[in-house]
Amino acid sequence: MxxxxxxxxxxxxxxxxxxxxxxxxxxxxxxxxxxxxxxxxxxxxxxxxxxxxxxxxxxxxxxxxxxxxxxxxxxxxxxxxxxxxxxxxxxxxxxxxxxxxxxxxxxxxxxxxxxxxxxxxxxxxxxxxxxxxxxxxxxxxxxxxxxxxxxxxxxxxxxxxxxxxxxxxxxxxxxxxxxxxxxxxxxxxxxxxxxxxxxxxxxxxxxxxxxxxxxxxxxxxxxxxxxDSRSGACQENDFVWRFIRGSLQAGLYPRRFRLPMNxxxxxxxxxxxxxxxxxxxxxxxxxxxVSPDVLGPEKILGLLRSAGYELAEVSILKWMKAIAADVTNSMFPLMRVVAEWEKVDVAEFSDVATREFLVDAGLPRPDIDEEVFSAYVAYFVRHGILPDPATVTGP
Incomplete structure (x- = not known):
């Protein structure tokens, strides 16, 4: 150690x-x-x-x-x-x-x-x-x-x-x-x-x-x-989900921003x-x-679109202005954190030693793909946290 x-x-x-x-x-x-x-x-x-x-x-x-x-x-x-x-x-x-x-x-x-x-x-x-x-x-x-x-x-x-x-x-x-x-x-x-x-x-x-x-x-x-990758049960106050919810509330998605996450x-x-x-x-x-891949902003947008949401891509400045104009937006309390995004570096992680211990456990290393993401969306829709994609009007 x-x-x-x-x-x-x-x-x-x-x-x-x-x-x-x-x-x-x-x-x-x-x-x-x-x-x-x-x-x-x-x-x-x-x-x-x-x-x-x-x-x-x-x-x-x-x-x-x-x-x-x-x-x-x-x-x-x-x-x-x-x-x-x-x-x-x-x-x-x-x-x-x-x-x-x-x-x-x-x-x-x-x-x-x-x-x-x-x-x-x-x-x-x-x-x-x-x-x-x-x-x-x-x-x-x-x-x-x-x-x-x-x-x-x-x-x-x-x-x-x-x-x-x-x-x-x-x-x-x-x-x-x-x-x-x-x-x-x-x-x-x-x-x-x-x-x-x-x-x-x-x-x-x-x-x-x-x-x-x-x-x-x-x-x-x-x-x-x-x-949970099967039921979709998730915590609603996770930072990235607040970002996703805030973007859906605004109907906008920031172009070329930095938010890679493991x-x-x-x-x-x-x-x-x-x-x-x-x-x-x-x-x-x-x-x-940890996951095998970093989930970046482009992949998040792709997953949102695969789930049925359509968002207009705009500059990060225009996105921030839209969020700041709505005190009820999920991301409004976190705008100070958003302002620091461009200064934040993101590390990558290895789990080689861990996987050696898990060889016999039958636990595949997971990834957030369209099926798993759809389970998350379905959970949030069931609980009234995200809008049903079928009811959302495109940009």
Missing amino acids: TSPTLSEVTEEFTDDIRLHEDITGFAAPDPHTVSEVFLTGATGFLGAFLLRQLLAHGLTVHCLVRAPDADAGLKRLEENLRRYELLDTLDLDAVRVVTGDVTRPRLGMPEETYTELAGRIGTIYHSAAKVNFLTIYKWLRRATVDATHEILRLACAAGAILHHTSTTAVFEPTADQPPRGELDPTGPPQALQLGYAKSKWVAEQLVLKAGRRGVPVTVHRPGQMWG IVPVDYVSAAIVALSRNPRAIGGIFHQ
């Missing part, structure tokens, strides 16, 4: 990447003997699909939910599963709701609850995250950095393997370099453009340091996650994380869940 030297990290982050002394190593359990696991983020996007995968493996899943009591927590969990059209497909008898908060000591649990939980679980899947591309690092520190310390403490108390969800955003976004592999250097944090990326980089460093102390961990770095379906990410977590050889590894 790699990390930059302290000399490469500015003083702002030096204290934050110091791992607390109470986090110490222990022998990892055999993943195949684990029957009860702990999941954070089950009321989020990736967490919902991780829950589906874990239940499919016959595991009892203890889900940390921020709620006043277990009944309210279960209701929150069910509402999230319903949003992503998963509720009717899952048997929740093996789900145990644990109320708490990742940012608080002992994850907000009473001491007796914490001790009992630690005595039952053998694996932790940490997917909880505060995703906000407009927020600065210090406002994300508690939800990401402090929470990671608390998750590591639970892993040590339970003697459980920790599978930590990071992001490919921990790499400095520099173009014209070979694709970044799993063991290539990340950061430094001061070179990362988003507070979110900085907070995830710091949290990843804590997990890597715990691994070097002997805590059994894995780190997973998904690309930008879109919806986009990967959430069902592949969740399946890969769980498959890797069941492999004892994967403990201590860093893994990438």
